[in-house]
Amino acid sequence: MLSLTEKKGEPSLDKFVIHGGKPLFGEVTVSGAKNAAVAIIPAALLVDGVCRVENIPMVRDVVIEMEILRELGIGVRVVNHSTIEIDSRGLNKYSAVSDLNRKMRASYYLIGAFLGRFHRAEVAMPGGCNFGGVRPIDQHMKGFEALGAAIETRNGIVFADASKGGLHGASVYLDVVSVGATMNIMLAACLADGQTVIENAAKEPHIVDLANFLNSMGADIMGAGTDVIKIRGVERLYGGTYSIIPDQIEAGTFMAAVAATGGSVLVRNIIPKHMDCITAKMEEMGAVIEEEDDSIRVTRSGPLRKLQVKTLPYPGFPTDMQPQLAAVLCLAEGTSVITEGVWESRFRYSDELRRMGAKIQVDGKVAVIEGVEGLTGAPVRASDLRAGAALVIAGLAAEGTTEIEEIGYIERGYEDLVEKLRKLGADISRVSEEPAADPIPRAN
Numbered sequence: 001m002l003s004l005t006e007k008k009g010e011p012s013l014d015k016f017v018i019h020g021g022k023p024l025f026g027e028v029t030v031s032g033a034k035n036a037a038v039a040i041i042p043a044a045l046l047v048d049g050v051c052r053v054e055n056i057p058m059v060r061d062v063v064i065e066m067e068i069l070r071e072l073g074i075g076v077r078v079v080n081h082s083t084i085e086i087d088s089r090g091l092n093k094y095s096a097v098s099d100l101n102r103k104m105r106a107s108y109y110l111i112g113a114f115l116g117r118f119h120r121a122e123v124a125m126p127g128g129c130n131f132g133g134v135r136p137i138d139q140h141m142k143g144f145e146a147l148g149a150a151i152e153t154r155n156g157i158v159f160a161d162a163s164k165g166g167l168h169g170a171s172v173y174l175d176v177v178s179v180g181a182t183m184n185i186m187l188a189a190c191l192a193d194g195q196t197v198i199e200n201a202a203k204e205p206h207i208v209d210l211a212n213f214l215n216s217m218g219a220d221i222m223g224a225g226t227d228v229i230k231i232r233g234v235e236r237l238y239g240g241t242y243s244i245i246p247d248q249i250e251a252g253t254f255m256a257a258v259a260a261t262g263g264s265v266l267v268r269n270i271i272p273k274h275m276d277c278i279t280a281k282m283e284e285m286g287a288v289i290e291e292e293d294d295s296i297r298v299t300r301s302g303p304l305r306k307l308q309v310k311t312l313p314y315p316g317f318p319t320d321m322q323p324q325l326a327a328v329l330c331l332a333e334g335t336s337v338i339t340e341g342v343w344e345s346r347f348r349y350s351d352e353l354r355r356m357g358a359k360i361q362v363d364g365k366v367a368v369i370e371g372v373e374g375l376t377g378a379p380v381r382a383s384d385l386r387a388g389a390a391l392v393i394a395g396l397a398a399e400g401t402t403e404i405e406e407i408g409y410i411e412r413g414y415e416d417l418v419e420k421l422r423k424l425g426a427d428i429s430r431v432s433e434e435p436a437a438d439p440i441p442r443a444n
């Protein structure tokens with residue numbers, strides 16, 4: 001579980017210590033999807049009732065979002081370790097400009113939610129993982145303007161105002177396939193007058209999950225999961241209960257860990273269809289995959305084979321699995337090529353893997369990885385969430401000890417990672433780096 005400082009969104013001084021070289025065996029249960037949860041929680045602001053959300057991953061980004069809602073005076077009740085209830089009926093403000101909002105990317109969903117409910121929004125520009133490129137939100141703004149909002153950004157705050165004419169349905173063609181813009185426009189359009197059509201929409205599983213959540217509260221959204229989504233505005237949304245889908249990327253991360261270390265692990269609580277793009281690459285590398293209704297067994301005993309892969313929007317190979325795959329390919333026979341097709345660049349982790357003996361050459365959006373016999377443990381630093389996950393995978397496979405700093409990034413998106421890996425036989429522990437308390441001053 002997260003420490004108090006991390007619950008307040010402060011970065012952790014703790015680190016992971018891994019003694020690698022052990023194959024993984026056993027079973028692991030995947031938590032709810034982080035990238036669905038961080039959109040569904042703000043979406044509750046649109047609901048005139050109580051939302052009970054189950055299968056919530058209690059990761060740092062979710063805990064920060066719960067704090068942001070509480071700062072707004074919204075009732076957030078933790079029912080158990082994976083269920084919360086949100087009651088935003090008393091919400092009477094549309095401004096969220098505190099430091100907490102700057103700590104994560106998904107706080108921008110508050111713009112769509114505030115706009116949808118109040119026709120006004122004042123939200124601090126988002127923070128979030130900086131993995132090397134810019135992370136614009138121009139497509140979000142394009143959608144809000146099409147719906148009738150005037151947008152202005154100043155002093156690091158986005159001001160959106162549709163108070164004069166309200167929000168009306170519109171057709172929005174996204175210039176780039178954007179998960180965030182697709183979800184944010186969906187939020188703003190739910191209660192608008194008329195129908196909104198989003199074209200060139202993103203199709204990720206968490207997009208469908210948000211649409212299903214909103215529809216279960218009374219919204220009228222069709223086509224989520226395709227590149228054309230239609231949202232008919234309704235008068236109001238009612239309370240209800242919704243369970244979040246399993247996290248496709250967490251599941252893929254465990255699959256990559258087994259591919260790297262060898263062994264055999266049953267990954268429970270998955271939706272096989274969501275795993276297709278990852279499963280295909282794991283099999284291409286030489287892992288054996290056995291699919292059940294809601295679980296997948298990954299076994300790797302033979303050599304790892306090299307790969308060519310390009311990350312693409314869903315249903316392509318997910319960019320959020322790119323660093324994890326790179327860590328595995330460091331151990332493959334031959335030379336692999338990874339092309340980052342979604343972000344401007346996303347290879348900052350390569351310096352850290354080189355410290356462990358990896359042979360990676362990066363040129364812009366392309367990484368060329370020459371497989372090596374084995375990696376060796378080293379002190380490394382996580383630069384973002386999935387880069388951190390890649391270092392964990394490399395550490396589990398490496399001979400010797402790996403110490404990973406800046407694990408706060410990793411705990412943004414992985415719930416109980418140490419406990420889950422230890423159950424699979426990994427020798428990993430979380431060591432507190434908190435500065436030792438000042439020695440008790442001696443009487444002079």
Ligand code: EPZ
Pocket residue numbers: 035038105106129134135136137138139140141176177178179180181202319320342343344385386413
């Ligand atoms: C979401 O980010 C995820 N984050 C990211 O996962 C993920 O990498 C990304 O989608 C792609 O799947 C959350 O859901 C919280 P985008 P998002 O808008 O929505 C460009 C993780 O590891 N773009 O789909 O910010 C953008 O620069 C995180 O869990 C614009 O040009 O990503 C990028 O090249 C990291 N203008 C591409 O689109 C915009 O207005 C995809 O971005 C928006 C995006």
